[in-house]
Amino acid sequence: MNKTHLYDAHLKLSAKMVDFASWLMPLQYTGIIDEHFFVRNSAGIFDISHMGQIEVYDVNALQFLTTNDIFELQNYFGQYSFFCNENGGVIDDVIIYKLPEKFLVISNAVNALKVFEKIKNLDQKAKLLYEENFAIAVQGPKAIEISQKVFNDEEISNLKKRQVKLVFFGDYSGLLSRSGYTGEDGVEIFFTKDVAENMWDRFIKFGAKPCGLGSRDILRIEAGLPLYGHEIDEKITPIEAGFDFAVKLNKTNFVGENALKNQNENGTQKKLFGFEIMGRGIPRQNNILYDNGNEIGFITSGTFSPVKKAPIAMGYIYTKHLKD
Numbered sequence: 001m002n003k004t005h006l007y008d009a010h011l012k013l014s015a016k017m018v019d020f021a022s023w024l025m026p027l028q029y030t031g032i033i034d035e036h037f038f039v040r041n042s043a044g045i046f047d048i049s050h051m052g053q054i055e056v057y058d059v060n061a062l063q064f065l066t067t068n069d070i071f072e073l074q075n076y077f078g079q080y081s082f083f084c085n086e087n088g089g090v091i092d093d094v095i096i097y098k099l100p101e102k103f104l105v106i107s108n109a110v111n112a113l114k115v116f117e118k119i120k121n122l123d124q125k126a127k128l129l130y131e132e133n134f135a136i137a138v139q140g141p142k143a144i145e146i147s148q149k150v151f152n153d154e155e156i157s158n159l160k161k162r163q164v165k166l167v168f169f170g171d172y173s174g175l176l177s178r179s180g181y182t183g184e185d186g187v188e189i190f191f192t193k194d195v196a197e198n199m200w201d202r203f204i205k206f207g208a209k210p211c212g213l214g215s216r217d218i219l220r221i222e223a224g225l226p227l228y229g230h231e232i233d234e235k236i237t238p239i240e241a242g243f244d245f246a247v248k249l250n251k252t253n254f255v256g257e258n259a260l261k262n263q264n265e266n267g268t269q270k271k272l273f274g275f276e277i278m279g280r281g282i283p284r285q286n287n288i289l290y291d292n293g294n295e296i297g298f299i300t301s302g303t304f305s306p307v308k309k310a311p312i313a314m315g316y317i318y319t320k321h322l323k324d
Contacts (some may be wrong), residue, residue, distance in 0.1 A: 020109065029209075035213040056104075065255055067082035079096045134193050182220060231272060276310055300313075
């Protein structure tokens with residue numbers, strides 16, 4: 001089982017640890033609902049070191065392997081994109097940051113080695129940074145204010161969505177992006193492991209509350225954000241999932257090109273939707289959706305929303321059952 005560079009810090013805070021994609025990660029500290037509301041109302045801090053950080057140097061490799069157009073990306077900005085198979089199914093959804101002399105690809109933990117292998121086959125200089133780096137996300141309405149204090153950097157508030165900048169912590173420098181996975185404003189930070197616990201403690205000192213995977217899952221479902229293995233996988237395409245904006249069909253020679261262009265022209269067999277459930281039952285992945293006894297789709301994620309005070313879900317409806 002893998003451990004992040006913040007593992008000891010989680011134990012000191014009496015976090016409940018669970019296996020997530022072969023990583024020991026905190027599920028919760030003081031309680032899932034408590035942590036959820038802290039993110040919605042103030043600022044929560046998450047350990048996201050289990051996610052892959054991959055340095056890439058060959059722009060043409062990324063252009064071939066991903067669905068978005070890497071040549072549209074400006075320095076110090078990030079781009080949402082997909083690694084797909086030849087059938088257009090999603091191998092992983094990633095964020096790609098462009099830096100002056102390289103790219104930084106952020107992949108899901110469950111797919112990090114698979115994505116790295118595909119990149120490495122085309123770019124021998126590519127490097128997976130698990131040993132060197134850690135990563136945290138600070139999310140919520142006070143996340144920017146707290147981040148400015150931690151790094152003594154007022155310019156953080158000027159960042160645009162997915163814009164990244166160099167920040168300093170003592171004698172060390174790292175990257176900070178205005179991004180996240182909760183539906184709230186916030187930042188994601190990528191730094192050397194040498195300052196992992198000190199930075200984590202500094203954020204807590206300035207008011208960020210440690211939060212685990214439990215609250216993160218509720219937050220992302222409320223925000224309608226996909227999780228690999230649920231809303232997207234190798235049998236589901238980005239177009240079916242509603243992420244057409246990250247599939248640039250005007251570019252040529254990329255993996256999945258023919259399947260995705262065909263789907264764009266002829267339509268999809270299913271589409272992703274969000275649901276608010278009437279009643280108290282919480283829908284779960286693979287629950288079947290019915291209409292008057294007819295199967296019309298399936299659930300991909302479900303939870304109880306503390307904001308809606310009701311069960312909510314995401315799932316696919318077969319397009320033949322959709323009305324214009």
